[in-house]
Amino acid sequence: MALRLAALSHPARIEILKRLSASACCSCREVVDHLDLAQSTVSQHLKILVEAGLVRFEADRQRSRYAVDHAALAGVSASLTELVNSCCPSFSPKRHD
Amino acid sequence: MALRLAALSHPARIEILKRLSASACCSCREVVDHLDLAQSTVSQHLKILVEAGLVRFEADRQRSRYAVDHAALAGVSASLTELVNSCCPSFSPKRHD
DNA sequence: ATCGTCCATCGCCGATAGACGATGAAGGGT
DNA sequence: ACCCTTCATCGTCTATCGGCGATGGACGAT
Numbered sequence: 001m002a003l004r005l006a007a008l009s010h011p012a013r014i015e016i017l018k019r020l021s022a023s024a025c026c027s028c029r030e031v032v033d034h035l036d037l038a039q040s041t042v043s044q045h046l047k048i049l050v051e052a053g054l055v056r057f058e059a060d061r062q063r064s065r066y067a068v069d070h071a072a073l074a075g076v077s078a079s080l081t082e083l084v085n086s087c088c089p090s091f092s093p094k095r096h097d
Numbered sequence: 098m099a100l101r102l103a104a105l106s107h108p109a110r111i112e113i114l115k116r117l118s119a120s121a122c123c124s125c126r127e128v129v130d131h132l133d134l135a136q137s138t139v140s141q142h143l144k145i146l147v148e149a150g151l152v153r154f155e156a157d158r159q160r161s162r163y164a165v166d167h168a169a170l171a172g173v174s175a176s177l178t179e180l181v182n183s184c185c186p187s188f189s190p191k192r193h194d
Numbered sequence: 195a196t197c198g199t200c201c202a203t204c205g206c207c208g209a210t211a212g213a214c215g216a217t218g219a220a221g222g223g224t
Numbered sequence: 225a226c227c228c229t230t231c232a233t234c235g236t237c238t239a240t241c242g243g244c245g246a247t248g249g250a251c252g253a254t
Contacts, residue, residue, distance in 0.1 A: 045212090086115070141243085
């Protein structure tokens with residue numbers, strides 16, 4: 001769990017996640033254009049996200065495709081929620097359904 | 098948000114959070130006894146958690162008191178949930194109530 | 195006043211993260 | 225064949241993390 005959270009604990013990677021989900025095009029280049037970071041840096045962040053299991057990677061020829069693993073991301077969220085609940089079961093945070 | 102998640106992205110700090118919430122006694126010493134880490138290290142982790150706003154600190158004489166800020170913790174969880182939702186609004190993770 | 199306890203802080207260190215440029219591999223276009 | 229684009233990887237640099245022991249301050253007890 002700490003590993004997943006560590007992957008999320010960087011502003012650039014959160015931006016990358018948003019970008020990945022916002023656009024149908026999920027190439028590394030796409031992210032680089034929007035993020036004002038060097039291509040190597042973005043590639044590195046993507047690698048971290050993939051290794052954390054939060055992003056899936058498909059090598060479509062040389063056009064690499066990255067996609068958010070929604071289930072995994074939701075899983076992290078659920079884990080965190082579980083931690084919150086285990087820490088303070090009597091505390092009921094408002095949930096917006 | 099990344100800051101909060103960074104504070105959570107360390108196994109020791111997660112353990113500390115659990116310990117803080119499990120016990121009514123929230124002294125630094127208490128945590129040290131249960132965590133097999135040096136006192137200075139625990140104090141450092143506590144400081145990080147406090148700076149992240151996840152733990153509240155009350156200097157009760159020399160007996161320092163640490164307590165989980167349930168609302169803040171729930172807030173992080175909510176933020177993450179929000180991120181998940183914004184990333185994939187059509188995706189409905191199973192919630193176990 | 196002196197000791198012991200609890201705690202925060204400092205200094206130090208090895209390891210890791212995060213950024214970059216350079217390089218090379220893989221393909222597409224001409 | 226040649227070039228251009230895309231991308232991953234490598235090497236390097238700096239900054240930060242994470243751990244520890246040591247130190248010193250604050251306080252209670254004797």
